Amino acid sequence: MSDEQNIKRNEEIADQDDFSKWYTDVVLRAKLADYSPVRGSMVIRPYGYGLWENMQSHLDGRIKESGCENAYFPLFIPQSFLMKEAEHVEGFAPQVALVTQAGGEKLEEPLVVRPTSEAIICHMYAQWVQSWRDLPILINQWANVVRWEKVTRLFLRTSEFLWQEGHTCHATPQEAEERTIQMLKVYTDFAQDDLAIPVVPGRKSPSEKFPGAVNTYTIEAMMGDGKALQSGTSHDLGDHFARAFDIQFLNKQNEREYAYSTSWGLSTRMLGGLIMVHGDDNGLRLPPKVAPIQVIIIPIWKNEAEMDSTMAAADSVAASLKAAGVRARVDRDTEHRSGWKYSEYELKGVPLRMEIGPRDVASGNVVLVRRDTRAKQIVAAGEVAVTVKGLLDDIQQAMYQAAQEKLAAGTRTVSDFAQFSEVIANQRGFIDCWWDGTAETEEAIKTATKATIRCIPLKYLDHPAAEQAGGEAGEPQPDIYSGQPGKYRVIYARSY
């Protein structure tokens, strides 16, 4: 990274607004993560990791359902491998960490700590692929990767992060493009149905695509401050990597041909997105599907006899909830007052709080309080499991609905650059407008407003790989900056 870029980044950090401070504060106070003594690396604490495990479990299920299997490839990549694909090395070389010594000796060739695994995986595919019968290869990997960063932010930008990276290999370019879009759809469904985060799926402009890709697709989510977060990307690599790593196969006509590959990744960054989409002044709000604790049960008492009876009632309700597949936990803390506990679990974003006091035990009821709306209701203990399951579904839906409304309200269609600049300066959010398709316009707008093209929404294309606008884009309008004929209808925003 150049010194100039470096200074820019640092300025951005100095310019941290309330939202950024709120974010860091919530991450630390809810014990999702902590700073580590290794510059740029974070510690994911049990509560944050529990959330990540639930996210992983949902996404992993979806990836497997799409026909992929998991595998594991080496952490270290010979430096020469990274250099085989010209754009790829240019994109990643400045960010790599290098192992130069091992076992007490200097290595003949330094090893790169993987920033992404195309280079090592394509090398292996070249050994495994002989004929069309060996295709497709559909493999995913859950792994840690390292991209050295100058300025970092918990979850959003760290030198080491956790992710899944899928790598597939196909006999035809059509099949590769289809798989690229299929996995974008998997990410879209995961974001929307599991994380309650509405996203805009679309294609990246050429300047923003993955180093070495033919086409990069992305899902873009709107954060609480109106900025965009690139939340998952899916790359059609064409035959670029197959040529660089010599993945050839005998086709049905017995001719040697290069294969076509894809890669797609989603990382712990998405966890940062989850916080920034749903959080509020009281802290996290976690969607029930991925919340480590779905229901926190808090017994309330004034003396030991009351403690015994409310704790027993809490344990009994917890058992029935667990039997119904609900992640319920009883708070056994005797050090803090109930009010303190309510705030603590609101901070932690637990979707439902259940209060059980001596009067509730006597009447055979419990009190349920929703984290999202703070609505309170009294439920008979015998109906708790059914009611809780219904409420968790409601909360999941309501959170998606609320986020969807924010996204709609925060997306503005503009037709000239004055409007554009005003929106960026005052309200932020997404801007929906026409682009002439040139890198010059893109760059000029970025310099003037810090806003970039987040994507060409899929809905504005006839088909994903389309060379021009289509779908719901409507009649082309002039580019809002250059006034030249518009080529694509796109989404601009400032971004993380």
Add this chain to the structure above:
Amino acid sequence: MSDEQNIKRNEEIADQDDFSKWYTDVVLRAKLADYSPVRGSMVIRPYGYGLWENMQSHLDGRIKESGCENAYFPLFIPQSFLMKEAEHVEGFAPQVALVTQAGGEKLEEPLVVRPTSEAIICHMYAQWVQSWRDLPILINQWANVVRWEKVTRLFLRTSEFLWQEGHTCHATPQEAEERTIQMLKVYTDFAQDDLAIPVVPGRKSPSEKFPGAVNTYTIEAMMGDGKALQSGTSHDLGDHFARAFDIQFLNKQNEREYAYSTSWGLSTRMLGGLIMVHGDDNGLRLPPKVAPIQVIIIPIWKNEAEMDSTMAAADSVAASLKAAGVRARVDRDTEHRSGWKYSEYELKGVPLRMEIGPRDVASGNVVLVRRDTRAKQIVAAGEVAVTVKGLLDDIQQAMYQAAQEKLAAGTRTVSDFAQFSEVIANQRGFIDCWWDGTAETEEAIKTATKATIRCIPLKYLDHPAAEQAGGEAGEPQPDIYSGQPGKYRVIYARSY
């Protein structure tokens, strides 16, 4: 590692016997793993990784049930951290991989790629622990680690491997010792109940303990060739790391005190053990609980009409098995003959094979063949789910039983060194005998026979931390080598 050790290791490899060749051959042919272009690192292929995922899932459940939560700590550790605990650095320094450059610059302090994470985790615990209220900390991590190896073998010894490492922190030494033993019990149950591998849980001799530990406990399994595999270890670290990393807490008397810690790990090495305990001349034999495919369904046909009907029957049975929670797969390959497929799935160790031919479709039956005993039976299609579940349980039990009998038959009680030498030279296996407790004797036996003390079995100690023999050890006998009074009854064996 010294040159001398190096040469020794290489000799051992040159001395590969049939069993070693069989092992490597099975790993490669069953596509569990492959060599990688990075010296010492392996690629875990989907079938091997599917097996590891099932192992993880069982072990992770057991670890969580014991009260631990998962978290994630940085891959890189500042070199100075590793040096804080004297024995620890001595043990690991020769094996570390060092990152010396990152982001295009030389680092001021090299970063160690974690060989194990005590140093970084204890540093974080020191920040998190203030008072007795913060204890215990019960955290586990699933991660990759790197220990540079000169000579490697797939799964058994690789420079990078996958594992879980648990790290707990306690207020008293008793509690730390109890947790150490509790986790050894978790490993024992996992090995025996999930992997069908009988193990000898015990304490390591001082020369074999973890660098920095007070006591190291181990589970030792006997491989098909009679050699031992150290399959999981649990360390009582006393206050050694708390002192090195300054983990102090205010106790209930408001006095500052050092905490007590433990660590325990089990790795992909165990997957190598699984292969070597259960495999036979036809390849793998996988215990049903962790087999990626529990039932392979093979439709048998001669023409297209038969293919349609047998495939339909196979799909219908597969659906009912999946609904019953069985991991069933239909073989859709049209390239190979049935005989080839039978061998292939035997090689892959699939516990049950189901054959469905046209006559079976007509009679409404299926044929089931067990991998472990090759016993065949005909079952009515309507009863398949119940029968299969029963058979899978039987196979799991029978595999454990068979391995248990081998372990018993392969463990010999000897009372003099002539017997000892003869067993090691001719039959291998475990040797049960008395040891005078000195490092000199241990070393002399190792030099003479390559056999080492695998452990002092827990059953031969009054309690785990005992300073002398007890339990079922019986009356002490003289050391079989020195003739001095025996202090512990131990297990010797050659090992991987």
